Amino acid sequence: MMKLEMICTGEEVLAGQIVDSNAAWFANMLMERGVEMTQRVTVGDRLEDLVAVFQERSHHADVIVVNGGLGPTTDDLSAEAMALAKGEALTENAEWRARLDELTIRYGRMMSPNNLKQAMLPESAIMVDNPVGTACGFRVKLNRAWLFFTPGVPHELKKMIHEQFLPFIREEFGEGDSMSLKKLLTLGHGESSLGESLERLALPPGVTIGYRSSMPYNEIKLFARGDAANAALGDLVGLVKYTLGAAVVSEGKPNLAEEIHGLLLNSGKTLALAESCTGGLLASQLVDFPGSSSYLQHSVVSYCNESKIKLLGVSPYTLEQDGAVSIATVREMAQGAKNVLASDYALSISGIAGPDGGTDEKPVGTVAIGLSTPLGEWCQMIHVRQISRRTVRALSCAIAYDMLRRAIQGEEPIVEYPSIRRTAVWSR
């Protein structure tokens, strides 16, 4: 079996200044394809350390993905270190030099000597295309290993891995076992309670279940390795969904915003939003997707009482009597957002994200959520065990989306979430 390792470079990754999300993304992506990584080395920007680690690991692995150090500045040393490790010179790659010259002309920037450095590769390097950046990828064979050099910029890395690296290892090392992966997104159920529900199921041979917390969701991953397991996976997904009921809020999507986007895109239905404590997050998660303008009309982020009155028509009396975080207020916020352009659906959120602003009656983490549809209105007030402002806001958005998802799919919008405490509910 191919032995694959990763070397991450960069002082800021080694020194903990930034989280190494490239490494996590890469490992995760490989695992989903049934490829295992055996180790990862993180080194700084010192030339001798890079040379040493390239040489040392080249005796142990078949493929080593090196990430970072291909930029134009003096601390970008990957190509130089690789040339030293192999005992060869750096030479200018004509194809990449032409690319850099072309970019200079296209964007009218002067290409500096620093940028030209990015075309300097070890003599025996095979260029690997990076169609979205100025950092040239390449691969070099040293001892047992192919060292495969990739850019540190995340979207450049991802493109290169998908378009160049995966085909390369398939070509060199063949296909692994057939493997498939199904992901189910759950909301409002703890990992241990999901585990208890599912451990009673008899899994077909070759199938394993994994759990991943991805706040505010818990993701269930069903891996199948081998043809028989692959064939059995569809039925198992059905069984898991049946077993978990309303806990499963999406299949194959990483969050509910993408689920809502899929449901509303090209539906001809429109959506209006009114947000307080989520501060634009509800809208922003939908605007992430191209085409969201086909259904999303507006979000009124009313972060003070006066804005709720002026922009959404919430009654000052309601704010006075029930407070900004209340069933009555989110009902009027949803109505107000919906009435501006007579939208089909409206969602509203108002809550206390903390760390200040809580009271005995409505402690930090209290959030009211409203939904208005052509068929009626549903509101609930929950209390999120408060971990951080971010958690309160992310979970509030997820529950709002789940209410809307259920309404669009013709289900009762409000369900029990065992891990979340509900303090009030209202509908008509």
Place this chain on the structure above:
Amino acid sequence: MMKLEMICTGEEVLAGQIVDSNAAWFANMLMERGVEMTQRVTVGDRLEDLVAVFQERSHHADVIVVNGGLGPTTDDLSAEAMALAKGEALTENAEWRARLDELTIRYGRMMSPNNLKQAMLPESAIMVDNPVGTACGFRVKLNRAWLFFTPGVPHELKKMIHEQFLPFIREEFGEGDSMSLKKLLTLGHGESSLGESLERLALPPGVTIGYRSSMPYNEIKLFARGDAANAALGDLVGLVKYTLGAAVVSEGKPNLAEEIHGLLLNSGKTLALAESCTGGLLASQLVDFPGSSSYLQHSVVSYCNESKIKLLGVSPYTLEQDGAVSIATVREMAQGAKNVLASDYALSISGIAGPDGGTDEKPVGTVAIGLSTPLGEWCQMIHVRQISRRTVRALSCAIAYDMLRRAIQGEEPIVEYPSIRRTAVWSR
């Protein structure tokens, strides 16, 4: 100088299922104390991989902190691997066994054989106390290195590092150099152009400059090692800021939202927002910070023309004549947002985030940004070389914040950003 490395163990860390926050914490904590780490290896839970990495790294480092694998379950293999690496047996540590027995009595739990495993250490190990858990720390000398074994539970690790590890390395290797770090945030200048401007500066001995791309910003890091370099750092920061001029948009903060939050918090001034393509991101980045409700009044996310008319009072004639992405529209959006509650400041953004919606005259990546203050109005239209919707939106927000930052600080709000093309500008 002491050579220090880290080995992180655990399948879930290697496979990217969880972020290795222990590694980041440890490296960061060391750096602040002037101790540099030269590399970090991340391995899974396979016995032979652990043995190999312990043996291999023991020839290169003076001290290796090993994190994780001290728990009671079958995948906790650090002690066993260390014993194999050194070619010695595991023996029960009498002191730790007594501690486990004491814990059993104190908490009335039955101590299982699994827990007793936690007292089994390599024969030559020196026990390292863990006063807050059942995982026994220890250190073993192999070849050149001391391997220092620490628990994976974060608060246990932190206590052991502070109370046991730091005194140990001070005792063995003496005090390190004093070290400090200053960060400057830049906007609108490429990393290579920043590098060119700064490479002319004469750096005091012991000071190094690093760059980090943190879209949409580039961060400059000034490291100083040793007392003389530390003393010179303040002046150097001043010189760098003077050299780079308007490129430097913040000192010590990771983004402009935090800078704006700092400037407006407790200022008594208020802010209103009107967003189109950024879809709530402008508001959401401020709402991340507790206390933002003291200045942020609302953001009207008007994602269609009708909402711009109804909620912000943009003239249908302007939308018809100039289009939704225009100087005239963002001027009216800013005015509209500001007029709702007579806010002190207003920002507005309208653009084409793509991938569709572009025209020859206004291609994807065209964004208009408006600022209204008590002193006047400033609008500009830029063209962002389009990488993704996310990039267009993040950069648009950063430029809007930068205009506001400059206005609050009494500077001309609109400046040149060499790496961003501006297509129109207007002020009064």
